[in-house]
Amino acid sequence: MKVALPLAALLTSAALAAPTGRDVSRAATRTAEALGGVLRTCPASFSRVGTPDKQCVGAAGRVEAVRGQLSAALGGDLYGVWRSRDGQRSVYNWVRTPGGYVYLRVQPDPEGRAGSLLYLDLPPQSAGSQAAPQAKPAVTVTPRAQTPPPASAAPAPQPTPTPRPAPAATPAPRSLAPVPFTRTLRLQAQRLNGADVRAVQDRLIALTRPSGGGHGDGWYGPVTAATVRAFQAANGLPVTGTVDRATWDRLFSEEAKPFPASSIALP
The missing domain is CATH 1.10.101 (Muramoyl-pentapeptide Carboxypeptidase; domain 1)
Incomplete structure (x- = not known):
């Protein structure tokens, strides 16, 4: 029974031989034959991409059509489903060869010479990886003892203002009236009395x-x-x-x- 392994295990397992430049050439020839395409020099813009063993194939048709043709022609030699990092503008997968899996990407031809361009190269694990950067040693910072600021002199006590007595209310003038004022008194035809x-x-x-x-x-x-x-x-x-x-x-x-x-x- 055939057991599918995770991609990371396939690319890093010691049980599989690491692919070489010859495996990249074999995969490029196989895909070119499957598509009726041609092997060609990779564009100058790829000079700083990948390894010196990379190969390119020009093929007619758009990316979606080429992907379908490769899925039908390579079948089980492709590792699972196609993947994309740019909204399906380009897709990538891995092709199995006698030496191991080779990286394969299908994208629009940047030079316009064909409908699509296939880029094949060694996977990063086979090409070797740079040593991980060493972490900088932790620097222990010993805080300096903070000298407490000198205590400020206590402010001199301020004299408490003596509250001024409220002005005495002016007493209402004493009335000598034996009865309260209740009406205006005036001379009129019907004399007032009381x-x-x-x-x-x-x-x-x-x-x-x-x-x-x-x-x-x-x-x-x-x-x-x-x-x-x-x-x-x-x-x-x-x-x-x-x-x-x-x-x-x-x-x-x-x-x-x-x-x-x-x-x-x-x-």
């Missing part, structure tokens, strides 16, 4: 000079409106005879200025 009117009247009486004392009646009438106008004029307020919020706050503040009774223009 505790706020009485508080305004009592405060106006207290600020009138000379003060005769007494209390108001709680009704906002023409005399009350006239007295309010005299107070507003003495305290730099708009003279309206109406007690709005500004007049109320000034009237019941400690800064309220007294005014003479003679300044009251009675209706």
Whole structure:
């Protein structure tokens, strides 16, 4: 029974004799006869390729057709399937000879003299291989001890700024009003009445000079409106005879200025 060996084993096995230049010539002659091609000198561009034993064959037909013809003619003397490294533009295989397997490549003819060019040569193992380059000895680098940088002088402590006390809130002026301000007091057809009117009247009486004392009646009438106008004029307020919020706050503040009774223009 015939056992197929891996390609590497076939090319390197000591059981097989290494092919020679004569084996390359035999394989070239055989392929030329199978294709009806001709032996020829390899192109000048191949001068630096392969070994001095290389042979070339010119054949009609494209690479695919030549590959098919060789597969049919050489049969079992080819090592397995054809291979390619350039997208099938060229293909390569190995041909068995009495001395061992010979390398075979089919490619387009670079000189254009034929449809395809066959290149045959000794496999790399038979042609000898260059000695593997020696690895460079490892260089041990001993790191130098790093001198720690001198410790920088600690920064001088900065004086902690003394927080400034928050400015004291200005207290709201104390109101002397016995009742809160809830409405604007003015002279109108339907007289206003209430505790706020009485508080305004009592405060106006207290600020009138000379003060005769007494209390108001709680009704906002023409005399009350006239007295309010005299107070507003003495305290730099708009003279309206109406007690709005500004007049109320000034009237019941400690800064309220007294005014003479003679300044009251009675209706």
